[in-house]
Amino acid sequence: MCKLQRNERIAALTSLFTSNPGKLFTLSALSEILGAAKSTLSEDIDIIDRTFSKIGKGRVQSIAGAAGGVRYTPGVSRLTKSEIIEYLCIELMKKERVVSGGYLYMLDIIYNPEIVSRIADIFVSRFADSNPDYVITVETKGIPLAFMTAKFLNIPLVIVRHNIEATDGSSVNVNYISGSSKTVQTMVLPTRALKRNSRLLFIDDFMKGGGTAKGIYELAKEFDCEVAGTGVLIKTKQPEKKLVQEYYSLLTLNSVDEQTGLIDIAPSEQDL
Amino acid sequence: MCKLQRNERIAALTSLFTSNPGKLFTLSALSEILGAAKSTLSEDIDIIDRTFSKIGKGRVQSIAGAAGGVRYTPGVSRLTKSEIIEYLCIELMKKERVVSGGYLYMLDIIYNPEIVSRIADIFVSRFADSNPDYVITVETKGIPLAFMTAKFLNIPLVIVRHNIEATDGSSVNVNYISGSSKTVQTMVLPTRALKRNSRLLFIDDFMKGGGTAKGIYELAKEFDCEVAGTGVLIKTKQPEKKLVQEYYSLLTLNSVDEQTGLIDIAPSEQDL
Numbered sequence: 001m002c003k004l005q006r007n008e009r010i011a012a013l014t015s016l017f018t019s020n021p022g023k024l025f026t027l028s029a030l031s032e033i034l035g036a037a038k039s040t041l042s043e044d045i046d047i048i049d050r051t052f053s054k055i056g057k058g059r060v061q062s063i064a065g066a067a068g069g070v071r072y073t074p075g076v077s078r079l080t081k082s083e084i085i086e087y088l089c090i091e092l093m094k095k096e097r098v099v100s101g102g103y104l105y106m107l108d109i110i111y112n113p114e115i116v117s118r119i120a121d122i123f124v125s126r127f128a129d130s131n132p133d134y135v136i137t138v139e140t141k142g143i144p145l146a147f148m149t150a151k152f153l154n155i156p157l158v159i160v161r162h163n164i165e166a167t168d169g170s171s172v173n174v175n176y177i178s179g180s181s182k183t184v185q186t187m188v189l190p191t192r193a194l195k196r197n198s199r200l201l202f203i204d205d206f207m208k209g210g211g212t213a214k215g216i217y218e219l220a221k222e223f224d225c226e227v228a229g230t231g232v233l234i235k236t237k238q239p240e241k242k243l244v245q246e247y248y249s250l251l252t253l254n255s256v257d258e259q260t261g262l263i264d265i266a267p268s269e270q271d272l
Numbered sequence: 273m274c275k276l277q278r279n280e281r282i283a284a285l286t287s288l289f290t291s292n293p294g295k296l297f298t299l300s301a302l303s304e305i306l307g308a309a310k311s312t313l314s315e316d317i318d319i320i321d322r323t324f325s326k327i328g329k330g331r332v333q334s335i336a337g338a339a340g341g342v343r344y345t346p347g348v349s350r351l352t353k354s355e356i357i358e359y360l361c362i363e364l365m366k367k368e369r370v371v372s373g374g375y376l377y378m379l380d381i382i383y384n385p386e387i388v389s390r391i392a393d394i395f396v397s398r399f400a401d402s403n404p405d406y407v408i409t410v411e412t413k414g415i416p417l418a419f420m421t422a423k424f425l426n427i428p429l430v431i432v433r434h435n436i437e438a439t440d441g442s443s444v445n446v447n448y449i450s451g452s453s454k455t456v457q458t459m460v461l462p463t464r465a466l467k468r469n470s471r472l473l474f475i476d477d478f479m480k481g482g483g484t485a486k487g488i489y490e491l492a493k494e495f496d497c498e499v500a501g502t503g504v505l506i507k508t509k510q511p512e513k514k515l516v517q518e519y520y521s522l523l524t525l526n527s528v529d530e531q532t533g534l535i536d537i538a539p540s541e542q543d544l
Binding site for chain 1: 276278279280282283284286287290291292295319320322323324326327329371372373375376377379380383384385386388389411412413415416419420422423426427428429430431433438439440441442462464465
């Protein structure tokens with residue numbers, strides 16, 4: 001590559017970091033990509049980290065030692081986080097979202113790339129320190145949220161399905177009881193989808209009884225894996241006792257009144 | 273926000289653009305966010321665009337007129353594109369991917385955020401000019417690819433499902449014949465998922481007979497929408513005649529030999 005000036009190096013480095021969150025770049029690799037001395041690059045990186053701190057975009061940090069390098073971790077400032085949560089509450093309480101049966105239509109939110117990215121930012125701030133090896137979710141609605149969280153953490157996504165598919169080889173099946181409907185459901189995961197002794201971060205859009213989350217614990221056991229964290233966008237207030245104890249939710253759905261169209265959603269307690 | 277210096281503004285702008293591909297920012301909005309004069313910002317943006325051209329990261333372009341502003345469109349250089357395709361061929365031809373029945377295991381590829389992002393870059397370069405309003409896919413395996421393409425184009429994703437779910441309100445159902453297995457399948461999409469007269473970009477991981485793609489055409493008709501493009505990661509060589517004529521595939525799966533473990537995958541013709 002032809003030589004870049006400082007301004008250009010900063011643009012190139014910033015785009016490299018933000019496109020590859022969680023990825024560790026050695027200074028030697030960066031030096032080769034950009035054709036600049038390591039000392040020069042260290043100064044560039046300081047400027048980017050300082051800027052990111054100012055604008056609440058996360059950190060670009062140097063990790064010392066033989067396995068060291070530079071890594072970008074997306075972040076979200078306290079202010080931004082409360083803005084996102086406020087936006088979601090207002091948007092999700094709109095009357096026209098109530099569908100027959102007293103359910104809440106939210107596909108336009110949980111499939112919207114911009115909104116999903118902001119929610120994933122919050123999951124990442126919350127769970128980056130628990131060092132997960134995989135993000136895991138159950139098809140279908142939570143996939144965009146789980147995928148974006150995996151992208152920001154730079155780890156693979158694993159999708160658990162409800163039916164066996166011949167194209168994916170042998171699989172492990174777990175039966176679990178849905179926490180709300182009390183029906184028996186099946187979870188299927190190909191045997192080669194997870195390495196043994198891995199740490200899993202379970203991400204989903206919605207939690208009612210917590211049956212799915214409990215199923216993930218069962219499945220993890222079958223693969224000698226551990227659930228390192230559970231994050232959902234929205235949990236219902238009732239039943240208060242979920243089938244899993246430890247989980248993080250952004251929002252709590254208190255009630256939906258099909259007659260009046262009144263929806264009551266609030267930030268979950270742990271964020272108050 | 274406190275005043276930023278040029279280097280810092282470039283870092284802030286680059287991160288803003290790469291985190292919001294496809295989004296139109298007015299110079300006034302940027303001027304407000306960054307506390308700098310529009311003329312200064314125009315110079316910053318020129319530097320970023322020049323750098324992106326040099327490193328093959330896409331373009332940051334000014335759109336003139338009343339509805340104008342600045343927009344980042346991710347891109348992939350010819351060289352990078354052939355590198356990605358070569359990487360995928362080598363990776364997907366590994367013997368251990370053959371599973372019982374002569375299928376190809378590729379979940380680790382199509383759920384890997386870094387690889388998915390690079391493939392989505394290619395779809396975006398190919399389809400950005402067709403001006404889609406939505407990316408559409410059918411659950412489950414194509415969702416990460418479709419979601420990332422939607423993110424880079426800054427348009428919503430729509431996921432078609434196989435079963436009706438009560439929580440999403442009324443829906444439109446379409447029956448279609450699977451192109452390969454000749455069985456009748458159902459596609460379900462909530463009525464409020466798509467605005468009438470929209471342009472849809474169909475993205476999927478795999479195409480064999482083309483039945484799913486044809487089903488999407490049927491479904492589009494029910495919503496008075498139009499299919500603006502079809503992109504798949506990998507198509508099979510046989511049957512040569514698919515149920516849809518116009519589609520783009522990165523790779524062609526020529527054959528899988530279950531006995532010997534030999535897999536033959538090549539870049540699709542249109543890229544040669």
